Amino acid sequence: MLEIRNLTVEFGSAGSKSVGRPAVRDLNLSISEGEVLGLVGESGSGKSVTSLALMRLLPPSARYSGEILFSSNGQSQNLLQLSAENMRQLRGSTLAMIFQEPMTALNPVMRVGDQIAEAILAHAKISKKEAANRAVQAMIDVAIPDAARRSRDYPHQLSGGMRQRIMIAMAIANHPKLLIADEPTTALDVTVQAQILELLGELRAKFGLTMLFISHDLAVISQIADRVAVMYAGSVVEMGSKHDIFRSPAHPYTRGLLDAVPTLKTDRGQPLRTIEGTVPPPNSQLSGCPFEPRCEFRIAECTRAIPELVEVAPSHFARCPVINHK
Numbered sequence: 316m317l318e319i320r321n322l323t324v325e326f327g328s329a330g331s332k333s334v335g336r337p338a339v340r341d342l343n344l345s346i347s348e349g350e351v352l353g354l355v356g357e358s359g360s361g362k363s364v365t366s367l368a369l370m371r372l373l374p375p376s377a378r379y380s381g382e383i384l385f386s387s388n389g390q391s392q393n394l395l396q397l398s399a400e401n402m403r404q405l406r407g408s409t410l411a412m413i414f415q416e417p418m419t420a421l422n423p424v425m426r427v428g429d430q431i432a433e434a435i436l437a438h439a440k441i442s443k444k445e446a447a448n449r450a451v452q453a454m455i456d457v458a459i460p461d462a463a464r465r466s467r468d469y470p471h472q473l474s475g476g477m478r479q480r481i482m483i484a485m486a487i488a489n490h491p492k493l494l495i496a497d498e499p500t501t502a503l504d505v506t507v508q509a510q511i512l513e514l515l516g517e518l519r520a521k522f523g524l525t526m527l528f529i530s531h532d533l534a535v536i537s538q539i540a541d542r543v544a545v546m547y548a549g550s551v552v553e554m555g556s557k558h559d560i561f562r563s564p565a566h567p568y569t570r571g572l573l574d575a576v577p578t579l580k581t582d583r584g585q586p587l588r589t590i591e592g593t594v595p596p597p598n599s600q601l602s603g604c605p606f607e608p609r610c611e612f613r614i615a616e617c618t619r620a621i622p623e624l625v626e627v628a629p630s631h632f633a634r635c636p637v638i639n640h641k
């Protein structure tokens with residue numbers, strides 16, 4: 316359904332010569348119909364830039380190259396080449412997005428039911444009354460109790476979890492082909508986070524949703540994704556089935572992320588392992604593997620060239636020539 320080919324995104328004014336690494340570099344990803352792809356990586360790795368490029372919501376200073384091929388109803392089109400008007404029609408109907416912080420995405424002075432109805436009216440020629448009814452139905456779909464009454468609430472009258480349900484209702488109200496969820500549970504406490512993940516799982520089963528699910532948290536990704544892509548410094552460094560990534564991670568960065576996830580076996584008296592250092596900022600000069608300064612497996616060759624993404628097992632790819640995970 317979605318195939319991203321060699322996507323590179325750089326920021327800077329038109330004509331300015333870019334230095335160092337782009338925010339997203341040579342990214343390849345695909346998502347099949349009905350699949351949930353989890354995109355994971357630390358802060359600054361380029362997850363949101365990727366999702367905003369997909370929605371064509373990046374500021375004008377962003378320069379793209381590559382292709383984002385999206386197939387729907389037997390037609391394939393490159394989203395990067397669609398007119399602004401065609402893209403506006405896709406956004407909110409065929410392609411929908413849920414953001415991390417519902418309070419900033421919702422209008423504080425508009426009743427939540429009216430906001431969902433407005434999103435429906437932007438894409439359907441129906442009466443306001445019909446749109447209001449569909450908005451309440453969408454609120455029922457996301458399990459908001461007493462939906463008809465709550466539809467008259469303003470965002471501040473709802474809890475964080477309920478506000479995120481409203482955002483999800485708005486996103487699914489037009490039955491999107493692809494739902495992009497960018498850290499949809501990060502701002503919520505753990506119990507509410509679990510409820511939202513459960514809800515997304517139920518909606519997926521009910522509507523056959525295809526999803527790009529973004530999180531910095533591998534534990535969250537493990538609960539929802541079928542396949543996982545791990546991003547580091549603007550590139551995918553590993554990609555495979557959930558089983559591959561969690562059972563036989565092939566890239567040192569993925570291994571580091573996994574070591575940082577608490578499990579039932581974790582000794583509570585011991586601090587969790589973390590990966591030392593931080594993601595190199597965009598525009599920093601890179602000659603070799605971007606993970607090299609933090610990598611416990613590095614060898615002299617690692618600084619010579621940026622490693623290619625290679626297939627280490629069927630449909631399991633990693634960007635590290637040093638580690639042989641078999």
Ligand SMILES: Nc1ncnc2c1ncn2[C@@H]1O[C@H](COP(=O)(O)OP(=O)(O)OP(=O)(O)O)[C@@H](O)[C@H]1O
Nearest residue numbers: 326338357358359360361362363364365374531597
């Ligand atoms: N509008 C912009 N102009 C310039 N640089 C940007 C812009 N948006 C993002 N960047 C840079 O691109 C890099 C990737 O950012 P991005 O927001 O995609 O990270 P992320 O993986 O989503 O991180 P987080 O987990 O914090 O959300 C960052 O270093 C950021 O500073």
Ligand code: SF4
Nearest residue numbers: 604607610617635637
């Ligand atoms: S290429 Fe070298 S530095 Fe990069 S992840 Fe592999 S071992 Fe580590």
Ligand SMILES: [Mg+2]
Nearest residue numbers: 362363364497
């Ligand atoms: Mg982000």
